[in-house]
Amino acid sequence: DQQxxxxxxxxxxxxxxxxxxxxxxxxxxxxxxxxxxKYPAEGPTFLISISSIKDKNEDGRFTVFLNKSAKxxxxxxxxxxxxxxxxxxxxxxxTSYGKLTFGQGTILTVHP
Amino acid sequence: EPEVTQTPSxxxxxxxxxxxxxCVPISNHLYFYWYRQILGQKVEFLVSFYNNEISEKxxxxxxxxxxxxxxxxxxxxxxxxxxxxxxxxxFCASSGGAGVYGYTFGSGTRLTVV
Numbered sequence: 001d002q003q004x005x006x007x008x009x010x011x012x013x014x015x016x017x018x019x020x021x022x023x024x025x026x027x028x029x030x031x032x033x034x035x036x037x038k039y040p041a042e043g044p045t046f047l048i049s050i051s052s053i054k055d056k057n058e059d060g061r062f063t064v065f066l067n068k069s070a071k072x073x074x075x076x077x078x079x080x081x082x083x084x085x086x087x088x089x090x091x092x093x094x095t096s097y098g099k100l101t102f103g104q105g106t107i108l109t110v111h112p
Numbered sequence: 113e114p115e116v117t118q119t120p121s122x123x124x125x126x127x128x129x130x131x132x133x134x135c136v137p138i139s140n141h142l143y144f145y146w147y148r149q150i151l152g153q154k155v156e157f158l159v160s161f162y163n164n165e166i167s168e169k170x171x172x173x174x175x176x177x178x179x180x181x182x183x184x185x186x187x188x189x190x191x192x193x194x195x196x197x198x199x200x201x202x203f204c205a206s207s208g209g210a211g212v213y214g215y216t217f218g219s220g221t222r223l224t225v226v
Contacts, residue, residue: 032212043116043203043217044155089155093212098143099168100205100215102155 003027004092006103013110019077021106023090026071030092034100035064035075038087047088048075080110114138116218118204124224125194133189133221135204141214144187145205146179148172149220155203161187194225 005024013019023033031052036044050057050064050073057064063076077084090103117136125131137144146158159169161179176198178190187206191198201220208214 034212034215036217041201041220041222043118043205043219045217046215049212091155095212097168098160098162098207099145099157099170100147100155101157104154 004103010107019080021075036089118218137206141206147203148200150200
């Protein structure tokens with residue numbers, strides 16, 4: 001089941017610069033997309049979400065962009081901080097069902 | 113901030129034994145979920161539970177697995193006759209409504225089957 005894919009296993013960024021994490025999906029029925037941050041031995045922590053009827057949602061340093069025609073979304077973190085270093089998961093949901101479908105995750109490392 | 117609480121944080125069990133993983137969802141949430149993450153792999157959906165019954169389950173959730181809400185606060189995942197490949201992090205989640213409202217994960221139980 002590869003309905004949600006994160007093709008970059010890792011990303012390394014300098015502190016203060018922009019981090020861009022990418023995610024692709026195949027199921028056009030998904031109506032919400034979410035980004036989660038995860039540390040080892042902890043559960044996923046919700047960061048930001050976007051409805052399929054929008055193309056951008058912003059919350060502080062985090063912005064998610066959705067391109068429905070390309071079935072692609074991205075998470076921008078500006079400016080990146082060392083505390084942002086974690087695994088980032090993209091997830092999609094068909095809200096009438098409630099289950100989240102996750103991507104494989106991208107390890108973000110922000111260097112001081 | 114409300115939390116989803118999972119116990120134990122780590123469980124080691126012998127192959128073939130039964131285990132029960134426990135979760136206390138956020139108190140006013142109505143939808144409950146179990147996910148798992150095998151080391152190095154993606155987080156996978158196992159089962160969703162609403163109104164005292166399973167609403168959806170994945171192919172992984174076979175007859176070896178069962179869920180229960182034995183009282184008003186706990187939500188449990190039982191794995192009968194554990195196998196080595198059941199070793200994973202198991203995450204409980206709850207949400208306040210259908211969809212993304214308040215969708216919150218617990219910190220997980222690491223299950224090791226030896």
